[in-house]
Amino acid sequence: MGQEGRLGKCLGRERSMNQxxxxxxxxxxxxxxxxxxxxxxxxxxxxxxxxxPAASKLxxxxxxxxxxxxxxxxxxxxxxxxxxxPEGALLKREEIVGRGVISTIFADEPFIASRLxxxxxGAGLAALIPNxxxxxxxxxxxxxxxxxxxxxxxxxxVLVSGNPPGNTTSGSVTKTLLQAVQVLSAGQNFQRDTxxxxxxxxxxxLLVTPEQAEMLSLASSQTTIQLVLRNPLDMQIANTPGxxxxxxxxxxxxxxxxxxxxxxxxxxxxxxPVHQVPLPAPRPQVVEVIMGTKRVETQFAPAxxxxx
Numbered sequence: 001m002g003q004e005g006r007l008g009k010c011l012g013r014e015r016s017m018n019q020x021x022x023x024x025x026x027x028x029x030x031x032x033x034x035x036x037x038x039x040x041x042x043x044x045x046x047x048x049x050x051x052x053p054a055a056s057k058l059x060x061x062x063x064x065x066x067x068x069x070x071x072x073x074x075x076x077x078x079x080x081x082x083x084x085x086p087e088g089a090l091l092k093r094e095e096i097v098g099r100g101v102i103s104t105i106f107a108d109e110p111f112i113a114s115r116l117x118x119x120x121x122g123a124g125l126a127a128l129i130p131n132x133x134x135x136x137x138x139x140x141x142x143x144x145x146x147x148x149x150x151x152x153x154x155x156x157x158v159l160v161s162g163n164p165p166g167n168t169t170s171g172s173v174t175k176t177l178l179q180a181v182q183v184l185s186a187g188q189n190f191q192r193d194t195x196x197x198x199x200x201x202x203x204x205x206l207l208v209t210p211e212q213a214e215m216l217s218l219a220s221s222q223t224t225i226q227l228v229l230r231n232p233l234d235m236q237i238a239n240t241p242g243x244x245x246x247x248x249x250x251x252x253x254x255x256x257x258x259x260x261x262x263x264x265x266x267x268x269x270x271x272x273p274v275h276q277v278p279l280p281a282p283r284p285q286v287v288e289v290i291m292g293t294k295r296v297e298t299q300f301a302p303a304x305x306x307x308x
Contacts, residue, residue, distance in 0.1 A: 056081055058110055059093065065105040070123035071116070073097050079108055088112045095119075100127030125185055125205065134213040135184050135205040138225060145186075146229045148200045154183045155232045156206070158216065162223035171245030177219055179237050180230065182207040 060079035065071065076093060089110045090096050096111045100123035103115040117127035129135050138158075142148065150156060158178040167173065187201035204227075208216060219225055284299045 056085075058085055058089065059091065059096065060108050060110050061105045063107050065101045067101055067104060067128055068124050069101045071096055071099050071101060071111075076111075079110075081110070086110055086112065088114055090116075100124070102128055128184060129207065132209070133207055134210055136208055136213045136216050137203050137205050138216065138220060138227070139202060140204055140227065141202070142200070143226075145201065145204065146227055149229055150183055150204050150227055151186050152183055152189060153232065155180050155230055155234075156183060157181070157228040157230055158206070158219070159226040159228055160219045160223040161226065169246065173242055173244045174226075175242035176238070176240050177215060178206075178208065178212055180235050181212075 057078045058081040059076050060081075062075055062077040065075060069075075073093065076096060085091065090113055096116070099119055100117035100121055101115065102117050105111065105115060117123070121127050125135065140150065146156075157176055158181060159174055160177045161172055161174040163172050184205040184207045186204050189201075206216065287298045289296045289298065
């Protein structure tokens with residue numbers, strides 16, 4: 001009976017250990033299940049908050065509309081858009097139809113108020129003129145128009161050449177009248193040329209202020225105009241004094257000896273005059289001749305050195 005008692009005790013201990021192990025495993029399972037459920041709910045709420053907004057209908061362009069185009073009803077269509085409408089977007093057809101385009105509107109792009117001319121402003125070249133500005137026509141040729149490279153969107157300087165009133169010494173004068181003026185149109189073409197191809201035209205329209213329009217109109221009738229092409233991104237204003245005919249023939253404007261091709265030629269400073277001290281006049285040579293009781297002196301002019 002002693003052995004059976006010890007065996008029963010061992011079995012009892014083993015059963016109690018198994019029960020404890022099972023309880024620990026059950027507790028761990030419950031804890032992990034609760035944590036998994038909590039994590040699932042957190043992830044579900046985060047995903048639901050990141051869901052894309054519902055799509056809405058918005059009026060967009062049915063084709064590419066170039067500047068100067070008059071928007072018609074056939075140029076509009078309803079398009080799907082997710083999220084809120086962009087700032088300044090027009091949502092009604094009556095707010096869009098009949099207005100001129102002042103900046104290119106691409107297909108499937110919404111209509112923004114700032115890219116359309118005011119209601120009743122019409123289309124064409126007039127719609128591209130901002131409030132307070134003017135478009136002045138300038139007659140050009142192959143020389144004045146920079147060989148046809150003065151196209152819409154470019155910027156030019158306006159040079160005038162003539163004889164100023166009261167000028168009697170320097171002759172004709174060339175002066176930069178206007179700088180960084182935008183070319184609004186070249187001939188009948190007022191759309192920007194992205195390739196910059198030359199266009200042979202007889203008239204270009206420049207976008208200027210009313211005061212500049214008066215100056216340009218007077219210069220067109222009283223002087224000779226020359227357009228100078230510049231980089232559209234270069235908006236720096238250069239202060240130039242102008243050039244007269246007399247200055248073209250100054251000796252200090254000669255080409256420097258150390259100039260290289262492609263380098264700008266700068267005028268040399270005028271050298272200061274050197275004041276030379278005059279040399280004293282040479283004394284005449286005197287020869288004394290004694291003949292008995294007579295003494296005669298004869299003067300000779302100084303000898304002149306002859307350079308070989």
